[in-house]
Amino acid sequence: MTILIDQPDFGVEAEEKKKIPNKENELVLDDGFVVPVTNSFGHNFRDYDAESLRQGVVENFYRVNHIKQTFDFVKRMREEYSKLDKVEMSIWECCELLNDVHDESDPDLDEPQIEHLLQTAEAIRKDYPDEDWVHLTALIHDLGKVLLHPSFGELPQWAVVGDTFPVGCAFDETIVHHKYFEENKDYNNPAYNTKYGAYSEGCGLNNVMMSWGHDDYMYLVAKENKTTLPSAALFIVRYHSFYALHRSGGYKHLMNEEDIENLKWLQVFNKYDLYSKSKVRIDVEKVKPYYLSLIEKYFPAKLRW
Numbered sequence: 001m002t003i004l005i006d007q008p009d010f011g012v013e014a015e016e017k018k019k020i021p022n023k024e025n026e027l028v029l030d031d032g033f034v035v036p037v038t039n040s041f042g043h044n045f046r047d048y049d050a051e052s053l054r055q056g057v058v059e060n061f062y063r064v065n066h067i068k069q070t071f072d073f074v075k076r077m078r079e080e081y082s083k084l085d086k087v088e089m090s091i092w093e094c095c096e097l098l099n100d101v102h103d104e105s106d107p108d109l110d111e112p113q114i115e116h117l118l119q120t121a122e123a124i125r126k127d128y129p130d131e132d133w134v135h136l137t138a139l140i141h142d143l144g145k146v147l148l149h150p151s152f153g154e155l156p157q158w159a160v161v162g163d164t165f166p167v168g169c170a171f172d173e174t175i176v177h178h179k180y181f182e183e184n185k186d187y188n189n190p191a192y193n194t195k196y197g198a199y200s201e202g203c204g205l206n207n208v209m210m211s212w213g214h215d216d217y218m219y220l221v222a223k224e225n226k227t228t229l230p231s232a233a234l235f236i237v238r239y240h241s242f243y244a245l246h247r248s249g250g251y252k253h254l255m256n257e258e259d260i261e262n263l264k265w266l267q268v269f270n271k272y273d274l275y276s277k278s279k280v281r282i283d284v285e286k287v288k289p290y291y292l293s294l295i296e297k298y299f300p301a302k303l304r305w
């Protein structure tokens with residue numbers, strides 16, 4: 001049974017903002033979601049060149065990530081982690097575990113990860129109150145970051161977080177800090193460095209290997225544990241970090257009909273994932289019963305990870 005709770009309250013400030021849509025620093029999209037122009041550090045969102053201490057950490061992260069994510073590496077990781085033999089736990093236990101991990105790739109967030117999950121879920125619930133599946137999708141979308149945890153082999157940051165991209169074909173120019181791919185061993189490999197590389201026109205993203213990280217891992221966990229979430233939910237989880245596709249429009253030539261349909265929901269979701277990152281805290285205890293009821297509806301009590 002789904003437990004009903006009040007609509008999220010983002011405080012008087014957010015309500016005030018909604019009434020003055022054209023205030024200088026914000027942009028209102030058609031579903032009423034208020035997009036802040038600056039993040040909690042006073043920079044634009046996803047500004048990878050802003051001068052700051054954090055920028056150095058983020059750039060170094062992408063340098064290593066772009067050098068080490070190769071076709072062979074991804075293949076090995078998929079094989080290893082699709083065994084799902086690391087841990088047995090519930091979705092909520094995983095949310096709590098995530099509080100111990102830190103994401104070095106994100107220029108917009110330094111709050112605990114559970115805050116980000118709930119901020120995203122509560123923001124999307126406000127605008128899409130009847131789509132309970134998308135509330136839960138938001139809650140779980142970053143759970144794959146547990147790969148950073150000691151019980152999962154404590155993978156390095158470059159193998160878990162950050163934007164993702166296909167391996168096995170040319171790296172699109174719009175990928176952040178693209179220049180570091182020059183040192184990736186696939187960069188000069190003629191089998192992997194052309195527009196199609198190992199793939200073909202319209203082959204479908206399901207047949208494309210993405211750089212290894214929290215997206216593909218959480219997709220595997222959800223699918224193999226037989227979630228009843230719809231295919232759009234799995235698509236969101238799997239490709240939410242694929243900015244070169246959902247933001248820049250690259251790699252369209254690899255998509256099939258189903259991908260094109262699912263991309264619409266991913267684009268809706270992305271606004272909430274990105275722009276809900278803020279210092280406004282969610283009262284975990286208050287919303288927990290609602291999310292537990294959704295977990296019960298769409299997942300088994302314990303999952304294999």
Ligand SMILES: O[C@H]1[C@H](O)[C@@H](O)[C@H](O)[C@@H](O)[C@H]1O
Nearest residue numbers: 103105106161162163240241
């Ligand atoms: O730094 C962030 C973060 O790691 C997110 O979880 C991921 O989805 C984004 O694509 C990335 O830019």
Ligand SMILES: [Fe+2]
Nearest residue numbers: 141142240241
């Ligand atoms: Fe993510």
Ligand SMILES: [Fe+2]
Nearest residue numbers: 116141142273
């Ligand atoms: Fe996220």
